[in-house]
Amino acid sequence: MTYVDTAAGYGNESGVGRAVVASGLPREDVFVTTKLWNADQGYESAPAACDSSLQKLGPDYIDLYLIHFPAPTRLAYTDTWRALEKLYREGLIRAIGVSNFKFPFLDRLLRTTEIVPAVHQIEVHPTYQQAELDQLSRDHGIVVEAYSPLGRAADLAEPQIGAIAEAHGVTPAQVISAGTCRLAGSLFRSLLRPSGSQTISTWPDSFSAMMKWLRSLASSVAFAPAKMSRPSTEQRVPNKE
Ligand SMILES: NC(=O)c1ccc[n+]([C@@H]2O[C@H](COP(=O)([O-])OP(=O)(O)OC[C@H]3O[C@@H](n4cnc5c(N)ncnc54)[C@H](OP(=O)(O)O)[C@@H]3O)[C@@H](O)[C@H]2O)c1
Numbered sequence: 001m002t003y004v005d006t007a008a009g010y011g012n013e014s015g016v017g018r019a020v021v022a023s024g025l026p027r028e029d030v031f032v033t034t035k036l037w038n039a040d041q042g043y044e045s046a047p048a049a050c051d052s053s054l055q056k057l058g059p060d061y062i063d064l065y066l067i068h069f070p071a072p073t074r075l076a077y078t079d080t081w082r083a084l085e086k087l088y089r090e091g092l093i094r095a096i097g098v099s100n101f102k103f104p105f106l107d108r109l110l111r112t113t114e115i116v117p118a119v120h121q122i123e124v125h126p127t128y129q130q131a132e133l134d135q136l137s138r139d140h141g142i143v144v145e146a147y148s149p150l151g152r153a154a155d156l157a158e159p160q161i162g163a164i165a166e167a168h169g170v171t172p173a174q175v176i177s178a179g180t181c182r183l184a185g186s187l188f189r190s191l192l193r194p195s196g197s198q199t200i201s202t203w204p205d206s207f208s209a210m211m212k213w214l215r216s217l218a219s220s221v222a223f224a225p226a227k228m229s230r231p232s233t234e235q236r237v238p239n240k241e
Contacts, residue, residue, distance in 0.1 A: 001029060001030070001031055002023070002025060002029060002030045002031070003030075003031045003033070004016055004019075004020065004030060004031065004032050004033065005033045006032070006033065006034050006035075006057070007034055007035035007037070007066075007068055008034065008035060008036060008037040008040065008049060008052070008053055008068075009035065009037040009038075009068055013034060013053055013056035013057050014056040016032070016056075016057060017056050017057040017058050020032065020057070020058060021058065027058070027060060031063045031064070032057055032058075032062055032063050032064070033062075033063060033064040033065075033066065033121075034053050034057060034062055034064075034065060034066075035065070035066040035067070035068035035099060036049050036050070036053075036065065036066070036067050036068055036080065036084075037049065037068055038068065038069055038071040038074065041067070041071055041074050041076040041077060041079075041080040042074075042076045042079055042080060042083075043076075043079040043080065043082055043083045044083075046080050046083035046084060046087075047083055047086075047087060050062070050065060050084075050087050050092065050093070053065075054092065061091070061092060061093065061094055062092070062093045062094065063093075063094045063095065064093075064094065064095045064096070064097060064118065064119060065084060065087070065088075065093040065095075065096050065097070066096075066097045066098055066099045066119065066121055067080055067081065067084070067097075067098045067099065067101075068099050068100065069099065069100045070098070070100065070101050070102070070105040072105060077101075077105065077109065078108065078109060078112050078113055081096075081098075081109055081113045081115075082113060084096040085113065085114060085115045088115065095118040095119065096115065096117060096118060097117040097118045097119030097120060097121065097142070097143075098117045098119075098120055098121075099120070099121040099122065099147075100121075100122060100123075101120065101122075101133075102133065103132055103133050103136060106120065106133065106136055106137065107136065110136075110140055116140050116141060116142060117142050118142070118143060119142065119143045119144075119145050120133075120137045120142045120143070120144050120145065121145040121147055122134075122137075122144065122145075122146070122147065123146070123147055123148045124144065124146035124147070124148075124149070125146065125148060125149050125150060125151040125155050125176065126151070126155050126158060126161065126176060127151055127154070127155050127158065128151060149176060149177070150173060150176055155172075155176060156172040156173060156176070157172075158172070161175050161176065
């Protein structure tokens with residue numbers, strides 16, 4: 001399975017769509033995530049935004065469609081979610097989820113809408129664990145997908161990560177990736193039950209617990225460096241096509 005993460009806000013959906021076709025891979029062997037941009041939030045506007053993403057990525061379906069940010073000042077994320085629920089029921093999207101929802105926004109979404117997000121894509125790495133948010137997501141069976149898993153490279157310089165890496169003859173990136181691999185596995189399992197009833201295994205709630213967990217993981221994981229390709233660089237400034 002090849003995983004591709006794009007977003008309307010990145011301005012690269014057309015290129016991603018062309019790359020998926022050019023790869024020659026069967027569509028079912030590629031998992032495509034894209035995200036709805038803030039300006040397209042709302043019950044009326046979200047379907048048009050989804051249609052635009054579908055046209056750019058390839059018309060058949062989107063594997064996972066996320067609300068990119070809650071954008072709370074727009075007061076529209078619950079209406080947007082209801083539109084995504086409808087698109088999901090119509091089968092144009094295989095799974096729906098959210099990204100960057102802080103605790104109160106995710107909590108409100110869960111209390112006021114019907115379908116539980118399959119995935120919550122948030123920044124998670126050893127020095128920024130968002131434990132409460134992670135717990136809320138897991139309590140509802142939402143798969144937490146870690147972005148910036150290396151802390152934008154800063155966590156690679158953490159002495160404790162370095163010590164684990166040295167002890168096991170691997171790189172700091174491999175030590176951290178060993179943790180995120182488990183999350184990726186959970187994500188793909190969620191494909192089987194896209195309304196989101198997966199629970200990932202325990203995510204330690206303190207830095208020292210994380211280090212202990214990584215240490216045990218590092219000793220049990222068979223590293224496969226060739227499979228650990230570097231992620232594309234995040235486009236931080238929205239650049240709509
Ligand atoms: N949903 C959202 O709002 C959101 C926000 C941010 C990011 N994301 C997603 O998260 C993913 C990655 O995030 P990110 O780029 O911010 O952070 P990251 O993966 O934590 O860090 C990227 C940095 O790590 C370095 N790096 C990557 N692999 C390495 C390795 N094996 N050894 C040493 N250094 C390595 C890169 O170096 P180089 O610069 O040399 O390549 C780059 O400086 C992307 O797919 C992105 O789309 C989503």
